[in-house]
Structures are given as structure tokens and as C-alpha cells.
Amino acid sequence: MNTLPKEEAARAILARNDRGGYTVPTDRLYPFQWNWDSAFVAMGFALFDVDRAYRELERLIEGQWDDGMIPHIVFHAPSDTYFPGPDVWGTRHRIPTSGITQPPVFGMALRHVHEAALATGEAAATERTRVLFQAALRSHRWWLTARDPEGLGLVSILHPWESGSDNSPAWDEALARVPTTTTTTIRRKDTGHVDASMRPRDEDYQRFIHLVDTYRDCGWDPKRQWAAAPFKVADVQMTGILARATADLMHLAETFGTDEEKVELTRMHGRLLDGLSSRWRPELSRFVNLDLISGHDVETPTQAGFIPLVALTFDDGQRSAIVAEIERWLDGMVVGVPSAPSFSPSFEPKRYWRGPVWAVINWLISDGLRLNGSADLARRIEQSTVRAIETSGFCEYFDPTTGEGLGGDTFSWTAAAYMALGRRT
Incomplete structure (x- = not known):
């Protein structure tokens, strides 16, 4: 194994950003637990502290909704350095969370952490993985019912923040149809920590918050949100990650799943691979999103066009x-x-x-x-x-x-x- 020049510094950052079993992305700018950040962080922890890697995923699942969704932010402790906070989201979970999700790296991380645990002889690995496997399976079921109700084999985002690529050029055309009016007072905090030239524009933020207002008015009910959504894009980055995570759950299901769950995951996987394959555009040499409102391909070149590599x-x-x-x-x-x-x-x-x-x-x-x-x-x-x-x-x-x-x-x-x-x- 390579000895990295800054390995000690990397570990120190994870320790510095530890808030008691969960890791914030960075202090002040992002003071809560973020969904896909934590999945990647868990894979990092697994390289040297398997117990702490499990804990990262377990703390994230504290925010999982009863319908299976894993929100994009879990507000474990109060902070006034981030907008929008729990008051803006107005969700009704056991602990405060946002009302939208993020790329489902969780299943990938779980397999990674489990295999690291086996390699180090972690005694509690089997039971911890079993509980998290069920949480991951509930999440994947949510994705395919709430975000692919039409059975396209492609999961959609209803907010650019869900993609993880908040202000990507891929969203420009679809986001331009979203009104800039909001019923929420916008109090941006990010530009107080980072130069505004590196962040989304104010106009983008107005549209982002309009979407939050719209879905909060739907009571965060997935069917009502799907019907009301003024922004609805079948995302190949999201679908590629979900397909890869499903394959990783299929691997774990050999140990932790019932026969019915194995069949269910195999069907999920096939549906996602078929949907993903349909988005390859040979003339562009990459995959493209589908705007479900306009019905048009989104041909704007972004990194998302390469992410299906992880699944296909x-x-x-x-x-x-x-x-x-x-x-x-x-x-x-x-x-x-x-x-x-x-x-x-x-x-x-x-x-x-x-x-x-x-x-x-x-x-x-x-x-x-x-x-x-x-x-x-x-x-x-x-x-x-x-x-x-x-x-x-x-x-x-x-x-x-x-x-x-x-x-x-x-x-x-x-x-x-x-x-x-x-x-x-």
C-alpha cells in the first residue's frame, strides 16, 4: 500500500469535521450531515477505522423517512451558518431533515465498508451490515416508486440540488422555466464564506427556493410532488449511481437478503440498466439526460454523461x-x-x-x-x-x-x- 504524503492531514480533516459519529462536509459552510458526502466519507474511514465508517452510515440512516427516502441533509444539531435550514424545509420527520434527496452512493459505500470489515475481522460487521442493507433496500424501493413512476428505468430529480451538481449547465433550460418568485425570504449564507464568483447566482437561488416552496406546499408527498413539479429531469448521473449501488446490494444480498429480495434487486438492476443504455448517444460519445417536461434530450455536456461507466x-x-x-x-x-x-x-x-x-x-x-x-x-x-x-x-x-x-x-x-x-x- 502506498504511503501518501498527506495521509495524516487527510485523517486530521475527518477528525476535525467529526460531530459525534457523523461528519460535516466542512465547518461553517456546510454544518450538517450531507447524504452523498457521508457515503464517500464512510468509504474513506473504512481505510483505517471500520467502526467509524459504519457509524457514519448509521447516523445518516437516522434521517431516513418512513417511505424509504434518505434526505440530502440531516440536521442533527442547530446551526445558523447555512440557508435553507429546517424551518424553511418544514418536514415532519423524527429529526429535522431536508425534503429532497441526493445521489444514492449509500449502497456502494455499504458494500465497501462491509468488505473492509471482513478484511479486518470486525466482529460486529455482519449484524451492522444486515441493518444497513435493509435501510438501503428501502431507499432503492423509494427511488423506483417515487422517482420512476412511469417505469422508464430512469430516475428523475425534481430539484437541481438532488443531483449533487446544483448549478450544472445541464439544468439551465429546465430551470429557466421555474419562476423566481418565492414565499420564503432568502438569506444566503454561502457567499459569506466563499467568493460569490464561485457560487450559484442569486437568480438560480430564487428558482431553487421556489421549488422548495412548491414541494413543501405538497406536504412532501411524492405523488403530489411528481404531479406539481415544474422541474423534472431523468438524470443519467443519478440513474448510473443507483444502478451501480443496486449491483452492490445484489452482492450483499447473497449473504443478507431473502430469495424474494434477491429477485427484487435483480429486477431493479435490469430495469435501470435498460433505461440507462437507452440514453447513450453515439454521435456525442456520452449519455444524455431527458427533460420529462419538454420531452427533449439534454445534450449540454457535463460530467454526468460519463457516470454510467460505473454501472454498464x-x-x-x-x-x-x-x-x-x-x-x-x-x-x-x-x-x-x-x-x-x-x-x-x-x-x-x-x-x-x-x-x-x-x-x-x-x-x-x-x-x-x-x-x-x-x-x-x-x-x-x-x-x-x-x-x-x-x-x-x-x-x-x-x-x-x-x-x-x-x-x-x-x-x-x-x-x-x-x-x-x-x-x-
């Missing part, structure tokens, strides 16, 4: 095409893969999800490349990510053209990604 096995032609396309995105970049390519009119190398590089996205893409027999390209992406972190620090994201660290610093999932990717290079 490509034929030689597809693999060659997607590798060549990723190479095109990397051309001239100090660190890649950018969240939007430099040749796109939407490219902004310093503004959140409109160009910057995210270590966890590179983690997913490199995983997918390795699964599809492209280990050399995966290694290059991993090495450039590790170098950027070692040069610029454990930042939230990075300027692909310079490698400069951007957004929040001392970021938990960047620390986790550094340890995970650094062991492969």
Missing part, C-alpha cells in the same frame, strides 16, 4: 468512443475531469458545477473506467487529482485550467477521495 459494461466501440471523448475533455487541463468541458459555451472554470473538478466525481469516473478495462486513463485521472490536492489542499473543488483549489477548504470528501485514489496511483 461497454462494448469495444462504446469504450473507445467514451475514452476518446474523456481525452478531449482533458486536453489542455492541469487537472481533470472538468464538470463542463472547456470547449462548451457554458464553461466557467471557477463557478461550482460549471467547470471545476471534483475529486469524488473523478473517483466515480476512474472506477467506471477500470471496470471497463481502461485502467491507464483511470490512473492518469487519479494521479492528477492526487497532485492537485497535494499542491492546493483539501479544497471543495479545483480549477481545471490551473489546479487552483476553490470553494470551501478542509473538505471531508476530498480528504476521503485523496486516501482512496492515492492508494491506486
